Amino acid sequence: MAFNVSQLVGHGSNMTLITLQGFRWVGKYKYVYFFMLLFAYIFVMLSDLVVLYLISSQSSLHHQPMFIFIAALLLNSMVGSSTILPKLLMDILSVTEPTISPSMCISQAFFIYFIGTSGFTLLSVMAYDRYVSICRPLQYHTLITMTTVRGMLGGAWLAPACLIGGATLLTSRVPLCKLNMNRLYCNIYSLAKQGCGDILISNIYGMLSTTLCVLLPSLFVFYSYGRILAVCMQSSKVFMGKALQTCLPHLLVFINYFIATSFEVISSRMDANPHSMAPNLVSLIILFPTICNPIIYGFKMKDILRQTYGFSHRAGGCLWRQSGGNGFSLRRHPVPGQGSAANEGSRRELEAWEHDHPPDVESAPATSTSASSASKMPTASANFSDGEEW
The missing domain is CATH 1.20.1070.10 (Rhodopsin 7-helix transmembrane proteins)
Incomplete structure (x- = not known):
């Protein structure tokens, strides 16, 4: 049947x-x-x-x-x-x-x-x-x-x-x-x-x-x-x-x-x-x-x-910096080890700059100094091969 x-x-x-x-x-x-x-x-x-x-x-x-x-x-x-x-x-x-x-x-x-x-x-x-x-x-x-x-x-x-x-x-x-x-x-x-x-x-x-x-x-x-x-x-x-x-x-x-x-x-x-x-x-x-x-x-x-560790310890990967006496500005902070090999040099340069220029929240604001430091700060390429951003 x-x-x-x-x-x-x-x-x-x-x-x-x-x-x-x-x-x-x-x-x-x-x-x-x-x-x-x-x-x-x-x-x-x-x-x-x-x-x-x-x-x-x-x-x-x-x-x-x-x-x-x-x-x-x-x-x-x-x-x-x-x-x-x-x-x-x-x-x-x-x-x-x-x-x-x-x-x-x-x-x-x-x-x-x-x-x-x-x-x-x-x-x-x-x-x-x-x-x-x-x-x-x-x-x-x-x-x-x-x-x-x-x-x-x-x-x-x-x-x-x-x-x-x-x-x-x-x-x-x-x-x-x-x-x-x-x-x-x-x-x-x-x-x-x-x-x-x-x-x-x-x-x-x-x-x-x-x-x-x-x-x-x-x-x-x-x-x-x-x-x-x-x-x-x-x-x-x-x-x-x-x-x-x-x-x-x-x-x-x-x-x-x-x-x-x-x-x-x-x-x-x-x-x-x-x-x-x-x-x-x-x-x-x-x-x-x-x-x-x-x-x-x-x-x-x-x-x-x-x-995950970087997120929890950096409050979403962000770093508050003093900005000309007008409060704080929000800037993305890189997580070490991310990005493509082509951007490794930019990352190391950025980390070295931050090591030599630690944030000083309690110091008096100095607009000219901040502008001078910002002009010296190295920039990283916006094109990352793994889709991650700074």
Whole structure:
């Protein structure tokens, strides 16, 4: 008898259930796997929340495109983990063989594929940001505005949502004949293979979606970092070190996504024995991408904490100075270590000047002296490759 997933959803999905046979390998080690995955889930959620809180709570951070993109990718990681791990944890401890309703299965498949593909589009947006930052620093503020950032984020989420939504809709129209799935969770291709109808259109559409949401963003990432590497090879060692320190976390996350996605695509198209494939699926697709993201971006915690520390101790990075007996004027104060390598000399010169000319709030105002000192004060370039301002 053939069932249609959309028809089953319309009848409340109480007519039948899909059996997930990928848990047969757990056996007596189910408590070990349960606590490993539980620890992974708690770690991912807490670490991502800490980074997101630090970014959102400091105006010096959530106005910088790089940290906005990092926050978006970590938000993706949290949603993806919550889509898979809670159900997986319950299924591991289940006394009977785990089952899932067709409506829940199709929803889970949509979110898994949406989160996975939007990860690639977000990484391509981050690669473009780093490319402009390093290769075209003088045009950074012109090309990467907050309007541009919002548009890129919207496109990075909207395009995968539309494409994956179409693939999910096509799969839900396929008559469902088999109700046993050798998987730990639902995905679109495995669900389509449970059908007894023609899935040629679904396969073609799936290949098109994979090309647009995975292959093209991946090629753009390779191109962007290739151009960055070419610029670094022609620059000083200091510039190369700063560029690599900025780009390395993004590259590691991209490689992590690419390996996990490749393994998922290959394994879903193989009629593999769940006893041997399931541990690899757990470690590569669930544990590695979700745990590695906060660890890798933990390298950026030094920058985040430094800016947070500077913000709290400088009252928003501002310094009050006496101004000609007419009260105080507000001037931006740089946080050491920020800015591009091209502005390092200007920053050091500015810090040396401030060291030799400390503010004297209690001294009598002297307009001529203030004007003379201001004329001697070095100026820093307004073009910063990382979008930060003095």
